[in-house]
Amino acid sequence: MFEVAIILITAIVVLLVAYLTAISSRDLIRLLISLEMMFGAVFLALIPVFSIPEMTTTAFGVLVITIFTSSSELLVLIASIVLLNRMTRDISTDVVSSGGDVL
Amino acid sequence: MDITSLILLALGFLTILSSLGVLSSRDNFYSALYMALTMIFIATTFAVFNIQSAFILIAFIFIGAVGIVTVALAAVFRYVPRKVPVDKLWVIPTVLTIAVLAYTLYKYATFNLSTASVNIAAFQSQYALAVVFLFCLMVLLMISIVKIVRREEVCLK
Numbered sequence: 001m002f003e004v005a006i007i008l009i010t011a012i013v014v015l016l017v018a019y020l021t022a023i024s025s026r027d028l029i030r031l032l033i034s035l036e037m038m039f040g041a042v043f044l045a046l047i048p049v050f051s052i053p054e055m056t057t058t059a060f061g062v063l064v065i066t067i068f069t070s071s072s073e074l075l076v077l078i079a080s081i082v083l084l085n086r087m088t089r090d091i092s093t094d095v096v097s098s099g100g101d102v103l
Numbered sequence: 104m105d106i107t108s109l110i111l112l113a114l115g116f117l118t119i120l121s122s123l124g125v126l127s128s129r130d131n132f133y134s135a136l137y138m139a140l141t142m143i144f145i146a147t148t149f150a151v152f153n154i155q156s157a158f159i160l161i162a163f164i165f166i167g168a169v170g171i172v173t174v175a176l177a178a179v180f181r182y183v184p185r186k187v188p189v190d191k192l193w194v195i196p197t198v199l200t201i202a203v204l205a206y207t208l209y210k211y212a213t214f215n216l217s218t219a220s221v222n223i224a225a226f227q228s229q230y231a232l233a234v235v236f237l238f239c240l241m242v243l244l245m246i247s248i249v250k251i252v253r254r255e256e257v258c259l260k
Contacts, residue, residue: 033177047149064234
C-alpha cells in the first residue's frame with residue numbers, strides 16, 4: 001500500500017541531496033554528478049506512472065527523452081570541463097567570470 | 104507488510120544512504136562512485152516492479168555509459184574541491200520544492216502500484232518521430248561542440 005510513498009520519499013530525498021550537492025560545491029565534476037542524481041530522482045518518480053496502463057507508453061517515452069537529455073548534458077559538460085581546464089588549468093567554477101549563485 | 108514493500112524499503116534506504124555518500128565525500132572520484140551506486144539501486148527498483156525495458160535502458164545507457172564516463176572524468180580530473188557555505192536565500196526555493204513534492208506525496212501515497220509491461224510496438228509507432236528528432240539534436244550538439252573546441256584550440260594557439 002505504501003509502495004508509492006516509499007518511492008516518492010526516496011525520489012524527494014535524492015533530489016534534495018542533489019540540489020544541496022549542486023549549490024554547495026564549486027567545480028564542474030561535482031555539478032555533473034549532482035545533475036545526474038537529479039535525473040535519477042526523475043527516473044524514480046516515473047515508476048508510479050508505469051502503473052497506469054494508459055500511461056505506460058508515455059512513461060517509457062519520458063524515460064527515453066530523459067536519457068537523451070542526460071546524455072546531451074554530459075556532452076556539454078565534458079566539453080565545458082575540457083575547455084575550462086585548457087584555458088585556466090582549473091575546473092573550479094570560481095574562475096568563471098560571469099554567472100554564479102549570488103542572489 | 105509484504106515482501107515487495109520490504110525490498111522496496113531496503114532499496115530506498117540504500118539509495119538514500121549512497122546519495123548522502125555523494126554529498127559527504129570530499130573527493131570527486133568517490134562522489135562519482137557513490138553516484139554510480141545510487142543509479143544501480145534506482146535501476147534495481149525498476150527491476151523489482153518487472154519494468155524490464157526501462158531497467159535495461161537505465162542499466163546499460165544511464166549507468167553503463169553516462170555514469171561510467173562521469174567516474175572516468177572524476178578519476179582523470181582528480182580534484183578535492185573546497186566546500187562553500189550555502190547561501191541562506193536558497194532556503195526559499197528549497198522550501199517551495201519540498202512543499203510541492205510533499206503535496207504530491209500526500210495526494211498519491213496510497214495509490215495502488217501494479218506496473219504493466221511496456222508495449223514497445225506502440226512506443227515505436229507513437230514516438231518514432233520524437234526519437235528521430237532527438238538523434239538529430241544529439242548529432243547537431245556533437246557537431247557544435249566539436250566546432251567550439253576547435254575554435255578554442257585555434258584561439259589558444
